[in-house]
Amino acid sequence: MKENKETRAPESQKGHTIEKPKSSEGIGSMVSIEINGNKYSVPLGTTILEACKQNQIHIPTLCHHDDLCIAGVCRVCLVEVEGMRTLQASCAYPITHSLKIHTTSPQVRRARRHVIDLLLSEHYGECYACVRNNNCELQSLAKEYGVDQFTFGHVSAPLFEEDKSSYSVVRDMNKCVLCKRCVRTCIDLQEVGVLESIYRGHETRIGTFLDKPLADVICINCGQCINRCPTGALKANDPSDEIWLAIDDPTKHVVIQTAPSPRAAIGEEFDLGPGHSLTGQMNTALRRIGFDKVFDTNFTADLTIMEEGTELIIRLYKALVEGDKQIALPQFTSCSPGWVKYIEHFYPEYLDHVSSAKSPQQMFGALIKTWYSKKEGIDPANIVSVALMPCAAKKYECNRPEMVDSGYKDVDYGLTTRELAQMIKESGIYLPEMGKSHFDDPFGDASGAGLIFGATGGVMEAALRTIIELVTGVKVENVFENMNIVPVRGFEGIRYAELPIEKVGPVPEILKPLVPNWDWLKGATLKVAIAHGTANAKKIMEDIKAGGKFSECHFIEFMACPGGCLGGGGQPIPTSQEIRAKRAEAIYNEDASLPLRKSHENKHVLELYNDFLTDGPCGHISHKLLHTHYTPRGKYIA
Amino acid sequence: MENKVKREGAVIFSEYNRGDAVKKAISIGREDVLFELKESKLRGRGGAGFPTSTKWMLTAAAKSDKKYVICNADEGEPGTFKDRVLLLEYPELVFDGMVVGGYAIGAKEGIVYLRGEYEYMLKSLQDYLEEMRKDNLLGKDILGKKGFDFDIIIRLGSGAYVCGEETALIESLEGHRGEARNRPPFPVNTGLNGKPTTVNNVETFASVAHIVTKGGSWYSQHGTDKSTGSKLFSVSGDCKKPGVYELPWGTTINELLKIVEADNTKAVQVGGASGLCISKSQFDRQLGYEDLGTGGSIMVFNESRNMLHVLKNFMEFFVEESCGQCTPCRIGNVKLLEGVEMIEKGEYTFNYINKLKELGETMRISSKCGLGQSSPNPFISILENFKEEIFNNGKGGK
Amino acid sequence: MLVLEKNSLSEEIGKLVDLYGKDRSSLLPILQGIEKNHKYISDFAQQEVARLLDIHPVEVYSVVTFYSFLTHKPMGRNVVRLCQTITCDMFGKEAVAKAIERELGIKFGETTKDKSVTLEYANCLGMCDQGPAMLVNDQVYSHLTPEKAIEILEKLK
Numbered sequence A: 001m002k003e004n005k006e007t008r009a010p011e012s013q014k015g016h017t018i019e020k021p022k023s024s025e026g027i028g029s030m031v032s033i034e035i036n037g038n039k040y041s042v043p044l045g046t047t048i049l050e051a052c053k054q055n056q057i058h059i060p061t062l063c064h065h066d067d068l069c070i071a072g073v074c075r076v077c078l079v080e081v082e083g084m085r086t087l088q089a090s091c092a093y094p095i096t097h098s099l100k101i102h103t104t105s106p107q108v109r110r111a112r113r114h115v116i117d118l119l120l121s122e123h124y125g126e127c128y129a130c131v132r133n134n135n136c137e138l139q140s141l142a143k144e145y146g147v148d149q150f151t152f153g154h155v156s157a158p159l160f161e162e163d164k165s166s167y168s169v170v171r172d173m174n175k176c177v178l179c180k181r182c183v184r185t186c187i188d189l190q191e192v193g194v195l196e197s198i199y200r201g202h203e204t205r206i207g208t209f210l211d212k213p214l215a216d217v218i219c220i221n222c223g224q225c226i227n228r229c230p231t232g233a234l235k236a237n238d239p240s241d242e243i244w245l246a247i248d249d250p251t252k253h254v255v256i257q258t259a260p261s262p263r264a265a266i267g268e269e270f271d272l273g274p275g276h277s278l279t280g281q282m283n284t285a286l287r288r289i290g291f292d293k294v295f296d297t298n299f300t301a302d303l304t305i306m307e308e309g310t311e312l313i314i315r316l317y318k319a320l321v322e323g324d325k326q327i328a329l330p331q332f333t334s335c336s337p338g339w340v341k342y343i344e345h346f347y348p349e350y351l352d353h354v355s356s357a358k359s360p361q362q363m364f365g366a367l368i369k370t371w372y373s374k375k376e377g378i379d380p381a382n383i384v385s386v387a388l389m390p391c392a393a394k395k396y397e398c399n400r401p402e403m404v405d406s407g408y409k410d411v412d413y414g415l416t417t418r419e420l421a422q423m424i425k426e427s428g429i430y431l432p433e434m435g436k437s438h439f440d441d442p443f444g445d446a447s448g449a450g451l452i453f454g455a456t457g458g459v460m461e462a463a464l465r466t467i468i469e470l471v472t473g474v475k476v477e478n479v480f481e482n483m484n485i486v487p488v489r490g491f492e493g494i495r496y497a498e499l500p501i502e503k504v505g506p507v508p509e510i511l512k513p514l515v516p517n518w519d520w521l522k523g524a525t526l527k528v529a530i531a532h533g534t535a536n537a538k539k540i541m542e543d544i545k546a547g548g549k550f551s552e553c554h555f556i557e558f559m560a561c562p563g564g565c566l567g568g569g570g571q572p573i574p575t576s577q578e579i580r581a582k583r584a585e586a587i588y589n590e591d592a593s594l595p596l597r598k599s600h601e602n603k604h605v606l607e608l609y610n611d612f613l614t615d616g617p618c619g620h621i622s623h624k625l626l627h628t629h630y631t632p633r634g635k636y637i638a
Numbered sequence B: 001m002e003n004k005v006k007r008e009g010a011v012i013f014s015e016y017n018r019g020d021a022v023k024k025a026i027s028i029g030r031e032d033v034l035f036e037l038k039e040s041k042l043r044g045r046g047g048a049g050f051p052t053s054t055k056w057m058l059t060a061a062a063k064s065d066k067k068y069v070i071c072n073a074d075e076g077e078p079g080t081f082k083d084r085v086l087l088l089e090y091p092e093l094v095f096d097g098m099v100v101g102g103y104a105i106g107a108k109e110g111i112v113y114l115r116g117e118y119e120y121m122l123k124s125l126q127d128y129l130e131e132m133r134k135d136n137l138l139g140k141d142i143l144g145k146k147g148f149d150f151d152i153i154i155r156l157g158s159g160a161y162v163c164g165e166e167t168a169l170i171e172s173l174e175g176h177r178g179e180a181r182n183r184p185p186f187p188v189n190t191g192l193n194g195k196p197t198t199v200n201n202v203e204t205f206a207s208v209a210h211i212v213t214k215g216g217s218w219y220s221q222h223g224t225d226k227s228t229g230s231k232l233f234s235v236s237g238d239c240k241k242p243g244v245y246e247l248p249w250g251t252t253i254n255e256l257l258k259i260v261e262a263d264n265t266k267a268v269q270v271g272g273a274s275g276l277c278i279s280k281s282q283f284d285r286q287l288g289y290e291d292l293g294t295g296g297s298i299m300v301f302n303e304s305r306n307m308l309h310v311l312k313n314f315m316e317f318f319v320e321e322s323c324g325q326c327t328p329c330r331i332g333n334v335k336l337l338e339g340v341e342m343i344e345k346g347e348y349t350f351n352y353i354n355k356l357k358e359l360g361e362t363m364r365i366s367s368k369c370g371l372g373q374s375s376p377n378p379f380i381s382i383l384e385n386f387k388e389e390i391f392n393n394g395k396g397g398k
Numbered sequence C: 001m002l003v004l005e006k007n008s009l010s011e012e013i014g015k016l017v018d019l020y021g022k023d024r025s026s027l028l029p030i031l032q033g034i035e036k037n038h039k040y041i042s043d044f045a046q047q048e049v050a051r052l053l054d055i056h057p058v059e060v061y062s063v064v065t066f067y068s069f070l071t072h073k074p075m076g077r078n079v080v081r082l083c084q085t086i087t088c089d090m091f092g093k094e095a096v097a098k099a100i101e102r103e104l105g106i107k108f109g110e111t112t113k114d115k116s117v118t119l120e121y122a123n124c125l126g127m128c129d130q131g132p133a134m135l136v137n138d139q140v141y142s143h144l145t146p147e148k149a150i151e152i153l154e155k156l157k
């Protein structure tokens, strides 16, 4: 399945999507071409770049990105097409008739070298003082083309001030090569629309509305632009220096919670290739680095399911049984801070649909500085709470002023997968060689339901595993083979599923204060939907606004990032549909291998309700610590 | 402001009455319009010289519910002003040409993209269109021909030379930055709003009006074999009679200089800033697609002019007017300009200047659109043709 | 900006949108209309246009900064654009420029204190046969001499 790539393309790509014939069968659908003297046959409409890739002919690229529509602006992928006066950008040239192509002729090589020389002449920064050292596409190009001097000079001083205003994304336009990938990501892939080219000619640069700092515009902090930036022009706001200080301070108790997605991707930072889960190894490494405790965010993911699931049941009960017209349905998930900021800006009138349950990160934060600190007898003032996240927006989330329900800043730092990999390397550790170890108590190892939060559809699947069992009393594995709720899985941009509730069971103990019985759900059909990437979220929101089929849903999962958290803005670079699929596979495989795979069966969670959140899910205590409110922000930029 | 044409030749300024071409077109039918156009061997007058009949046939053949005829009146090339004169003095030729275009390709909408600098003519052009509507030369069932609907609107540019490039122009019409598109697909298939579109120069439409009225073979009698008809030249610079001249293709530079009464001429820039600069020894070259193809800008420089200064002015123009999307043009032009400044200050090495010339060659073949592909022309041709003056004579001829 | 001003600007932009349509392709005519009436396109106006056309404010800003004749900083009531391209340059642009600067007491790129005139350079105005030339708002003046240019500016006051 392919991610939804339907686009509202920004200026330079509009009308430039290349239409391919529906099938490659039949007469006239294949074209024979010649590349570097060898004959090939490719489907009509294939670009020269794709044709070369399919045939293992390497062509360097810069502005091209598989997730994004065509730009054809960097001019690195030039090739010679016989009979044409000028060289052609292979990424943008669809093959519609027989062509003779040369990919490394002298003038091609010279032109590419010139383009690289020109880019370098305006690229300020030294490679060894850059986050993208060794993972920079400009650097690789320079190496590939044997650049050993700055033919056309080199800027000697920065022209632009770094924009560090945002908690999440740092922009350094001195390193920008104007490939416009971030523009295409922001406007087209995410439809947030913060970044565009501004000014003209040599003055052209990537800017925000009125060239304001990122913190002052409607950036949702998803960080997708970072993932697609070929250089160090975009990076996450890195807190590792502060974290090191805390670790080195003996008076501080430094704990880290780790989200499900980083463990499925961090191997990529150690040249493992996508699709390796390094949960146990990472736990060991974190302790080696000096974290005092290592917790699993999946624990609060399980807790989220209890809280958010209960909230849904309450909403449904009030709406369906009590006939309360004020109840907002469908309920929207709230775990993705990028999505939360998106809806605060773009659809503030729908904020009452968003579950008031905090995200797992923030639930954990609130528990660590209350329950945990009490239990362990540690002064919360001395606890430094770090969250390892695949996400750039989590950095913003933990800095939201309302996130202080423990009486302290609930989570002190959001750390990305990339940044942790850096800390691990700095500690002299080669992660894949680490021994495996478990998470620390009192939170212990969590369920597979919490783990799959990392993939798009995961929150929905986790919620369904619990809701189905609690409502029907039937084991999920008897309804869905291996507990895999396949209808909500996959990478389709928007997914929709219906689950008829044929019979109901007894109300479980924990929910008895809330509903007398399930009879009102008997014969009902639970309608759910999933969207990942805010462009897809927008489609659902517009449909709801228009009273379409999604307005009849009961529960909708929204994730700001394509692929869900595993494709988050803090994950290893590069990213592609293929890489994201591999990460998802790793997550689902790990889930399948776990003994515990349902949130409501997590005994540590149940203990927490017995011990601390004594008035149950959505009770008073939980409301104070685990729930939050949102801010209607709107789109107007003052 | 004066708009008098300095020399009226036998083609563009031959007799013409408003509506002639439209009447004729309706009487001979769509196919024959295209046939006459093919006979005429007319090539686009905007500079690139693409055969107009081919462009129109492709647009006519493209299947679509909507098509557009666009008149490129962005005339931004330094040294070009013939479109200004045509629009102000001979709007009937241009608009009739567009109506014929609509008829031939099956478009109902015509758009004139008028450069913002020419806003002062907007009112009179709109009034003229209104008159045409009254005469049923625009509107529904034009001249009684059932189903032949066509109307023209005028849209203003806003001060961007690159919007004269046809795909940048289309982007601009769609409300975007004037950034050229990738080709293919070409506008004849995927143009304005994704629909088949023909973009032609003002003078091209004016020529069409005559061709359709008087026949393709009449037109091709004029000029040379490959460059048929005549051309409007915008002559400026060091001559006694600058202005617009209609001359047959094939005229040599020397002949032209005589006509415009230029003395002591040292250099002629043919084709505007993005054209070539030639020196005395080449003044016997002919204007025409066989040799010096051009959109018609002729800038004359006499012995007193400093060619390095001229070059610098051109390069400054390109640095500002590049759309800035592609690397070779955005940064390349700056490097070339810096090179010129180095020479100016005497702080250059021949090694580096040669590197820049190589860069210019690369820009010609690697830039995304015609702007970056032609902006190195003055750099390469002036440094080559005037190297004596520039490198051996210090500051040039002054 | 006062609420009242905002309301009237919104209304005006609304009218332009009604006139040209809600498509993205109406963006330039709408911006040109605002520029003409206000001599610049304010932050608020840009966002209003974005809202009505359902595009992002940064896209409007991107377009405004691309085109020389659209501005996001307030201009004077009259905008004078002197052609700086070669033939105008050859026939005395420099002298005209100096005279104008002296007379108005401002440099190119600046606006007089009384906000009556903004001075700018423009690239080729298409008057190469009659240089030096300049645009004053949308009117073109050619064959300029320092004296003639000053005379034209006098009339603006």
Ligand SMILES: Cc1cc2nc3c(=O)[nH]c(=O)nc-3n(C[C@H](O)[C@H](O)[C@H](O)COP(=O)(O)O)c2cc1C
Residues within 6 Å of the ligand: B043, B044, B045, B046, B047, B048, B049, B050, B052, B072, B073, B074, B075, B076, B077, B161, B162, B163, B164, B165, B166, B167, B199, B200, B201, B202, B204, B369, B370, B371
């Ligand atoms: C930078 C640039 C500027 C151009 N400016 C103009 C122009 O002002 N007027 C024009 O007719 N063509 C201009 N052209 C050429 C157009 O792209 C296009 O070829 C022309 O409008 C086609 O019309 P024709 O076939 O009638 O010449 C320009 C091309 C480039 C690359």
Ligand code: SF4
Residues within 6 Å of the ligand: B162, B179, B180, B321, B322, B323, B324, B325, B326, B327, B329, B330, B367, B368, B369, B370, B371, B372, B373
């Ligand atoms: S050649 Fe210049 S004007 Fe053309 S697309 Fe490239 S940067 Fe823009």
